[in-house]
Amino acid sequence: MLSMDELIKLGIAVVAIVLVLFLVRRAGAKSRLQATSARERLGVEEAEEARPRRERKRPRPGEPELPPKKAAEPEEPEPGKARRAGPGSTAEGGAEVEVDQDARDAYKAGLAKTRGGFVARLGKLFGKKKIDAQTLDELEEVLFTADIGPRAADRIFTSVKSGLSKADLEDSEKIWSQIKRTSREILNVDAKALDLSAHTPFVLLVLGVNGVGKTTTIGKLANKLALEGKKVILAAGDTFRAAATEQLEEWGKRANVPVVKGKAGGDPSSVIFDAIKRGKDEGFDIVICDTAGRLHSNAGLMDELKKLRRVCDKALAGAPHETWMVLDATTGQNAIAQAKTFKDDMGITGIVLTKLDGSSKGGVVLGICDELKVPVRFVGVGEKIGDLRPFDPNAFVEALYVDASAGEGA
Numbered sequence: 001m002l003s004m005d006e007l008i009k010l011g012i013a014v015v016a017i018v019l020v021l022f023l024v025r026r027a028g029a030k031s032r033l034q035a036t037s038a039r040e041r042l043g044v045e046e047a048e049e050a051r052p053r054r055e056r057k058r059p060r061p062g063e064p065e066l067p068p069k070k071a072a073e074p075e076e077p078e079p080g081k082a083r084r085a086g087p088g089s090t091a092e093g094g095a096e097v098e099v100d101q102d103a104r105d106a107y108k109a110g111l112a113k114t115r116g117g118f119v120a121r122l123g124k125l126f127g128k129k130k131i132d133a134q135t136l137d138e139l140e141e142v143l144f145t146a147d148i149g150p151r152a153a154d155r156i157f158t159s160v161k162s163g164l165s166k167a168d169l170e171d172s173e174k175i176w177s178q179i180k181r182t183s184r185e186i187l188n189v190d191a192k193a194l195d196l197s198a199h200t201p202f203v204l205l206v207l208g209v210n211g212v213g214k215t216t217t218i219g220k221l222a223n224k225l226a227l228e229g230k231k232v233i234l235a236a237g238d239t240f241r242a243a244a245t246e247q248l249e250e251w252g253k254r255a256n257v258p259v260v261k262g263k264a265g266g267d268p269s270s271v272i273f274d275a276i277k278r279g280k281d282e283g284f285d286i287v288i289c290d291t292a293g294r295l296h297s298n299a300g301l302m303d304e305l306k307k308l309r310r311v312c313d314k315a316l317a318g319a320p321h322e323t324w325m326v327l328d329a330t331t332g333q334n335a336i337a338q339a340k341t342f343k344d345d346m347g348i349t350g351i352v353l354t355k356l357d358g359s360s361k362g363g364v365v366l367g368i369c370d371e372l373k374v375p376v377r378f379v380g381v382g383e384k385i386g387d388l389r390p391f392d393p394n395a396f397v398e399a400l401y402v403d404a405s406a407g408e409g410a
């Protein structure tokens, strides 16, 4: 038999165990509840962060990077050429929109930060139960404070405000469709598709201010074209900095293509003249010319670049066949301003937008296309040799608005 003392101790122990069990269960339920409501409250960016590692495309800082995409993917279309509608097309407002899912996924990772910015703000706006006149005012504000430039902002806003009926304006899906449709219209600049076989050799002049990624883009492009079987030669036209020629030579080695160089501090036009001449004499398919890029406000640079154009034409009548302006997506509206200055003077026929990976200002593509009416030919999505992708407007729009328009950003 237990004594009274032992009975009391046993009783206290049982109560203590029951109490501990109760507290443990309550704590578990509370953290589950918190997790759910946090997910509801989180914007797109935070939700992205909260997702487990294996679901995310981009690693967190400090985490090992996932292997990069392959350099050349033969199924990629020539930039600017439409792709057939396939299993990846999406129905939108009754209309089929062709979307290359592979391209969309590649952009999606690079646009994560942009989606966390103005796109998430749009998502929150249309996540509201009731969409009213105030929502429209807020839409105007979000668009005009996004890095898409005032003209593109106005075009999208007007298309929603004037292009939709009162009933449509109460339907967030209709609003998203309209925003996407107008964005696609802005990006689908009416221009000739890129045809590098139109001339032999095809001369491509690459311009842009310092540090935007000209040399890197040329290296990636040379590699891509060489893998496609094209005979490529590079011209080290940035004679302004000694390191620039070495950098291009390094890329030439990686892509396994020859580089024509001159003396440091020498005349860039003689380097470019020599490269085009060699391109002609030795049966190259494409000559890609790197150039120096001091500030675009520098009148001396503009004169020098104009001289380069004349020299190209002297070496091969009609050259350069395309002149591309490289712009850094992280500089936002500054990129639009740079492109405008160059376009007037330099006859820009295409844009390459670099550093789309990690930029929160990827929406600047809309502003560039709307202001300049020049097509984006390629986008840079990283520093590695395979990180250059042909620009696909439809896939870009899908990747840009994907989470928010699906209601996750609400």
Ligand SMILES: Nc1nc2c(ncn2[C@@H]2O[C@H](COP(=O)(O)OP(=O)(O)O)[C@@H](O)[C@H]2O)c(=O)[nH]1
Binding pocket: 208, 209, 210, 211, 212, 213, 214, 215, 216, 217, 293, 326, 354, 355, 356, 357, 358, 379, 380, 381, 382, 383, 387
């Ligand atoms: N993250 C990222 N970095 C890039 C990209 N393109 C270029 N860069 C980096 O930008 C820096 C400047 O590039 P560079 O080609 O030398 O610019 P340039 O002065 O215009 O020739 C280098 O550190 C490149 O690695 C890109 O698409 N993504």
Ligand SMILES: [Mg+2]
Binding pocket: 214, 215, 216, 238, 244, 290
């Ligand atoms: Mg350079």
